[in-house]
Amino acid sequence: MKTRLLIAVAAVGAATCAFGTSPTTLKLQRGGTTVPVTTPLGGAPYASLELDPAMSAGDADSGDVGDIGSRPVVNRGLPHGHAGGNSMGTARRAKSSPELLGGFDGLNFHDQRYANGGNQFSIEPPDQGLCAGNGFVVESVNDVLAIYSSNGGKLVGPVDLNTFYHYPAAINRSTGAYGPEITDPSCYYDAGVQRWFHVVLTIDRVGTTSSFSGNNHLDIAVSQSADPTGAWNIYRLPVQNNGTQGTPDHGCAGGFCLGDYPHIGVDANAIFLTTNEYALFADGFYGAQIYVIAKRALVAGDAANVAMFNAGDPAIPAPAFTVWPAVSSGGQYATGLGGTEYLLSSDAVFYDSGTSNTLWLWSVTHTQAIDSAPSAVTLNVAPLTVKPYAVPSSLARQKPGSTPLRDCFALTGCAPTYLGYPNFVYPAPRDLAVNDSRMQQVSYANGKLWGTLDTDVLLGDGSHGSGISYFVINPDSGGIFANGTLALPDANLTYGAAAVTQSGRGVIAFTVVGPNDYPSAGYASLDAKAGAGDVHIAAAGAGPWDGFTGIPYLGDNRPRWGDYGAAAADGNRIWLASEYIAQTCSLAQYLSPPLFQCGGTRGALGNWATRVSMIGL
Template structure:
C-alpha cells in the first residue's frame, strides 16, 4: 500500500468520526420559521381540499319559537370563568387554524420582518399631513361591560357587535344584549342569551339590521347549534322569533365564529369548523337561511356548503343601501370572502340561488400583497401600559364584508414594520361586485409607527365615504378606541384618527398572557345612509370581576347628502312632475316623460333650473370628483369629496346656482360668488328663500 493510500484512508476515517460526532451532539431543534416556508407547508396541508371541488351540501327545515322580551326572567348563568375553573373550556384551543407552535413561529417571523420602504407602503399615522377629513364625532356613550355578562361572573373575550335601525340600537357581547334609543338611553336589558333561549354556554354573538324589511337579526351559537333570532316588527323591544339547528355537517366537530350578513331573500352566515371528522381538522362553512319565512314566523329552510380547508372564516356580504335604492333587486347571487390563512390570498365566492339548488364557487382570487405592493405579517400580541401581560392580537382573518353602491369592502389586522419595529396595523380591501371579473379596486394599510391597532371593522355611507374603527394598545397607553375614515374618491384614510374612548386602566383577565381581547368590534351604518355608529372595547376602571373591559359607542358622520327623489317641473308645463331617481343604475323615471339615463351609481341627484328657462334640468353631482353633470349643459367642476351639493337661486336672477356646503369648515361655496362662512363643523345646510 502506498503512503498516499494510507493517508487517504486515515483522512476518511477521521472525516467519518467528525461527522458522526456532529450528528450525535448537534442540537436538533428546527430553525426559525419563515412566512414563506409556513405558506408552503399550508399549501401541502390543505392540498387535498380544493375549494372549488367541494361543496358538501346539507340543509333542513326548522320550526319557529316566539319569545317576548318583557317575559324573560334574569337567572345567573355559568360564565366562561366558571367553566374555565372547572376545566371545561380552553379559551385558546380553537382560536387558530394552525397548531400553537406554527402560530408562534409566524409571530416570531413577523417580529423579525424588518422595515419595508417604498412608494406603495402603508400610511404611517402621525408622520404625514392628513390628505382628507376624518368623520365628525357627534357624541358617544358607555354601553355593556364585563358586569353585564352573567350575574357576577366573567366571560372573555368580549366579542362585541352592534346594529343601528330607524329608532333603536342593539348591542351584543359575550353573552348578553341590550337595546338603546339613539340618544344612548337604555330601553331594555341587559338580557342574557342563555336566559332568552333556555340553553347554556352560548357565545360569539352578532347582530345586524335589515334595512330592506326594517327588522333586527341576531345570531349566537353554543359550539354545535346556531340560534337565529329575528324581531317580529320594527320595534326590537317587543317579540322575537328564534330558530335553532345543528350547524355541524359531520356531527362531531366544533362549530365556531359564526357571522351573519343580510341578503335580499336570505340571511347568510359563515363559520369555522374544527376537529372531529372534518378532513384535515378544519374547514370553512357557509349557510343560507330563508329570511322571508323567518320574518313571517313560519318554518324556515336552510342550506349549507363547505368552503374547504383553505376557505377560512367565511364572511357573508352584508347588503346596505336598500332605503337609498342602491341595492339591485333581485339580488339572487350572494357573495362571501374567505382567506387562505397566509396573509395575502383572498377568495371571493358566489352562491347563486342559495335557497334552491345553487352551488357556491370561487369566482375570483386576489393576492393582497401583490395588489398593495408590500408584504403583510401575522398579527403580533401588543404590549400595554402597566403590565407585562400582552393583549392577544389573534390572527389575520377578515372581519366583516360590507356592500355599498356595487362594491364590497372588508378589513383585517396585519403586522408591518415602519422602521421602529413590528406593529399591528389595519388593512382594508375594496372590490367591484357589479359583475365579473370582480376587479380589486383598492388594498390599503395604515398604522401607528410605534403603537398597535387590532380588531377593526368598517362601514360605507351612501356617498361612498368609508368609516373604520379599531382598538389601540402599546406600552405607554391603556387599551383605547379610535376611528378614522376615507372620503369617496380618496386614495387614503385621513391620517388623523379620532380617539373615541381612552383606556382607563391596565387590562387584566383570568386567562393569562396573551390576554384574550376582541374577537371583533362593531361598525354599523344607519339606515339614513349617512350616520355611522361604532362600538369598540376599552380597558375600563372597574373591579370585582376577573377582567375589566368596557364598550363605548360613538356616532359620527361625513355629512353625506343622501338626496331625495327629484320632484319638479321637468317638462315646463307649470306643474310638478312625479319622478324618482334610482341611484343603483343612474336612471331617472318620470311618470309623464318616461326614463332618462343620466348618472352613475353613487351620484347624487341635483335637479334644478340651471339655465333659467322655467324648466327643471336633470343633473347629478359626483362626490368622487366634485363634478356637476347637467343634462344638455355640460360638466362643471365645483366641489370636493365630502362637500354637500346645494343648488339654489342665491342671487335672485331666476336660475339655480351651483353651490356646495363644506361640513368640515362651515363654508358655503357658490359658483361665481365669494365663499360665505356660515355654520360649524357638523351643521346641516338648509338653504331657502
Template sequence: MSAVAILALTSAGLGSGITATASPDAPAGKVIPSLSTSAVNGARTSTADSETVQTEVELHSTGQTNLLALAREGATTKAAPGTAPATDDPNSEIPPRKANSGFKTSPVAKQAPNSENRQLVSDPHESLHFEGINAADSRYADNGDQFTNEPPDQALCVGNGFTMEGVNTAVAVFDRTGAQLAPTVSINEFFGFASVIDREDTVTPFGKRFAFDPVCLYDHQVDRWFFVVTELDQNQKTGDLTGQTNLFIAVSETDDPLGDYEIYRIDTESGDRTDKGCPCFDDFPHIGADRNGFYITANRFPLFKDGFNGAQVYAIDKRELAANASEDGPKPTVVSINAGRIDGDPSFTVQPAAVPEGGSYTGDREYFLSTTDFDTLRESKIGVWALSNTDSLSRENPDVRLTQRTIPSLTYVAEPRADQKRRATPPPLAEEAGERPNKLDSASDMSEVEYAAGRLWGAIGTAVGDGDNKRDAVLYVQVKPSFTNGRADGKVVEQGYVSVAVNHLMYPAIGVNSDGDAAMVMSVSGRTVFPSPSYIKMDKTGVRGPVKVMDFGERPNDGFTCYKAFVGSRARGCRWGDYSAATADNNGRIWMATEFISSGPRVPFANWSTQVIRYLPDANR
C-alpha cells in the same frame, strides 16, 4: 372564539373556551379534509378536486321570547361603580378547562410591509360615543348566573332609531342618544335557555346550553332584527360537552328590537359527508343579506379532535324566514354548503356582505370576501365569492351556486401580539397572579363585509414594519365584484394600509352608507396607549385624516386569560376582540363598536368594556 387560534373548550361547556387559546400540547399539524374549489350547483356533487356537498338542512323552531319582558323580569341594570359582587374564586368564575381541540398558531412573518403612519389624535367632541356593555354587565346579567367571559366578541346592529349590542354573553338595546332602554339580558335568557350556571344548585349546576360568538343584523327590507349565536350542549352535572352543537337564530316578529322573537335552531354536530372528526361545531358565525336571502357563514371544527373542515355557508329566504317568525308563512328551506378550498387552502372566515339602507342590491347574487391563506403567514391576494341564483331560495328546492376567485391585493402577514402601556403599580389581577400584564392577541381574518356604492368593503389585520418596530396595522380593501361566465370575479379598486407610530391597531370593521361614505373602527394599544377605541374616516378614495380616539383607555387589560396562574401555559396573550362591528343607519350615519378598557366597574377576573361610536359623514367633510 378566536379566528386565529382554534379554541380550547372546557368541562363547563365553554367557559374558558371563549377565553383562551387551545392546548399548547396539541400537535401543530391538523387533519384537514381535502375540499373542492369547484362550484356547487343544486344538490349535485362536484369532484373536480375532491368531494364537496350542498344539502338542505332542517330549521327547527324552539319557541319565543320577548326581550323587554326578560329585562323587566330578572336582568340587572349596570353595576354601580366600585361594586364587584362576583366571587373572587376562580373555580366558580372560570370553568375548568378540557382540552379537546387542536391548536393552530401562526408565527409572525419575517417580512412585513411598510406603511406610512397616520396621526393618533384625541377628539372627544366630534362624534357621539358612549360606553356599551362591559364585563360587569355581562357577569351580572341573569341575576348573576353567568361566568366571567373573555373576549367580548362584538355584535352591533342599528335600525328604526335603535341600537342593539351583543357580547359574550349578554345583549342590550340603546336609543339613538346612547340611553339604555332596558336592563341587560344574558344570551341564554334571550334564546330561552336555562342559566349557564346555578351556583346554588349542587347537583346539576350547569345549564344545558352554552352560547357564544354573537352577531346581529337589522334588515331594512323586511324590518326585522336577526341575532345568531353558536351553541354547545353540556352535561348539567359535570359541565362536560355532550357532542350536541347548534347554531341558534333569533328573528324579531316586528321592527321593535325589544319585542317578540321567534327562536330557531340548526343542528351542526353531524356535519356533512366531507367533514371529518365529527361531532363538529360551527365557530365564529357571521351574517349578511341580499335582496333575497339571509346568510350565515361559520368555520367548522371537530369538537373533540384536532382538525378543521373549512367554512360553511347557510342560505335562507329572508322574507319567508321573517314571515314564519310572524306566524304568517311556512318555514323556509335552509341550504347548507361546504365552501371547499380556495387557492389550495381550506376556506376560512368567508364573510357575507350586508347592504346599508338605501343601497342597491346585486340582482340574484350574494357576495362574500375572505383571505386565501389559512395560516396567513404572508399573502398578496384575497378571495371574492358569489352565491348566485339566490332568487331560487323561495322555491321548495333552491338551486343556488357558490363560486369563488382569487384576486391580487397588497401584502398582508401574520400579526404580532400587541403591547400594552405600562403603569407604575400593577393592576389587581396581575398583582394577585404575581405576573406582569401580558400582550393582547390579534388576528388576520377578513373583517365583516359591506356592499355599498358598487363595492365590497372589508379589512384584514396585518403586521407592518421591521424588528422592534413591527406592529399591528390594517389593510383595507374595496372590491368591485363581477360575475363572469357563471363565476365570481372582481377587482380591488382601492386599498391601503392604516398604521400609527409605536402603537398597534387591531380588529377593524368598516361601516359604510349607500353613498360610499364610511368609517373604520379599531382597537388601539401600545407603548403609549392603554387599550382604546379608535376610528378613521373613509370614502371611495381611501382613508382620510388621522386615527381618532374618543376616550382613551384608562388602564391595561387585566383579565384572567392574561395570566398563567389562571390558564396555565395558554396565557400566550390576553384574549382580545375577537371582532369589532360597524354599520350604517337610515340617515347615513355610521355606527361602530369595539373593545377597550374603561375606568368603570370591573369584576374580579375581567375589566373589559365596549364603546359605541356614531359618526355623521355629512357633518365632517
C-alpha cells in the same frame, strides 16, 4: 404547518368559477318566541367556579389546544407562520374628531359576570355584536345583550343570552347546574325588511353537568317588528354535521363538528351564516361552512329553506377559513344572476411564511331560488391579487398603569387568600394579543365590497406591531378601488371593522394600544378613492387591560383581547363598537368592599369594556 398548494381558478365572467356540487338542503323550523327583559345584576363578588371548566383551556388563535383532554375550545385559529417586513402605514393621529357626534359606554365585564343575579361565568375575550337602525342600537357581547335608544339611553339590559334564548342560566350558583354554553354573538338590522337578526353559537351539555354532549347549533332570533324591544322568533340550526338531526356527516374526529365563529350576511332573498368548522372533541379544521336561509320565511315566522355549502370540500380550490359574508347598507343588494351575495376570505394563515397577496372573492348566486328550489343556489369563488398582508407577529405593548389583578398575583399571599390561586409574578404592564390575519367585517355598499383584516407592520422603532389592511373591491370585475395599510408609528391598531353608508362613505373602527396608549376606541374614515384617513380616538382608555387570560392556572396561554369588532351603517351615520378600558383602580380599591368590583366597574378577573360611538358622514 406545511404550505398549502392552491389550485388556480379560471376566470369566468366576473373572475369567478362555479362548482358542480349541489348544496345540502335543510328545513329550519321556528322553535318559540322571546322578549328581551333586563335581568338583575347581583350575586357574590367571587366564586370558586369563575370559569366554565369546559371552555377554559387552550389557546384559540394560536392553534394550541392546551391540556384539555376531550374538552373543546371555541374561536379556534390555525397554526401559521408569522411574518415581518411590511412597511409602516402612513396614518397620522387626528387633532380633532368633528365627525364624532356622540358616544356612550356599552356593555362591560361587570355586566357580563353579574347579569342574571350573578349566574354567569367570567368571560374573556368579549365578542362584539352591534347593529343599529330605526332609532335603536343593539349591542351584544358574550354573553349579554343591551338595547339603547339612538341618544344612548339604555332601554333594556343587560340581558343574559341564556335567558334571552330560553335556556337555564349558564351556571346556577345555588344548585351547581349548568346551562348551555353560548358564544360568538352577531347582530344585523335589515332595513329592507325592517327586522333584527341575532345569532349565537350554542353548545349543549350532558344534562346539567359541565360536560358537552357534542350537539351544537346556531340559534337565530328574528324580531317580529322593527322594534327590538318587542317579541322575537327563535330558530335553531344544528351544526354538529355528523349525520344527526338532518345534518350531513363531515367526518370530524371525535364524532362531532363545531360550528365556530358564526357571522351574518344578507342579500335581498336570504340571510347568510358562515362558520369555521372544527372537530369539537379533537384537533382538526374542516373548512368554512356557508348557510343560505330564506329571509322571507324568517320574517314571516315560517319554516325556512336552507342551502348549505361545505366550503371545505376538496372540490373547492380555495382555502376556506373565516369566509365573511357581506352585510348590506340601507337595503342595497346585488341583484344580478338571480340575486347575489358576496363574501371575502384571506389565506395567509395557510402558509409557513404567514404572508399572502391573495384574497378570495366568494359569491352565492341565484339566491331568489331559496324559497322554491334551494338546490339551485350556486357557490362561486376566485382569487384576487392585493397588496401583501401578514399574520401579526407579536403581542401589543400597553402603557403602564394600575393592574390590581396582576398585582394581586404578584403580591405574596394575595392571590392565595383572595382568589385561591398560587402567586405568579408578571412583568408590568402585561402585553395583550392582537388578531391574526383572518377577514373581518365585510360590507356591500354603493356597488362595492369593503373589508379589513389585521396585518403585521413595522413600527417607527423597528419593532413589529399590528395595523389594518383595507380593501375596496369591484365584485363584478375583481378590480381594486382602494387597498392599503392603516398603521401608526407608535401604537397597534387591531380588530378593525368597516361599515359604509349607501353613498359609499365608510369608517373603520378598531382598538388603539401601545406604549403610550391604554387600550382606546379608535376610528378612521375609509374612501374608495382616497383610502383610509387619519386615526381618531373616539374614547381614550383610562388604564391598562388587566384580565385573566394568559395567567397560568386559568387555562388560556394567550393574553386575549377581543375576537372581532363591529360597525353598523344607519342612514348617513355609522355606529361603532370597540373594546377598550373604561376604568382604572388600585389594588387597595380592588380589595375593598364590594370585593374586586372597584365601585361596580369591573370584576375579579377582568376589566374590559366597550365604547359605542356615532359618526356623522
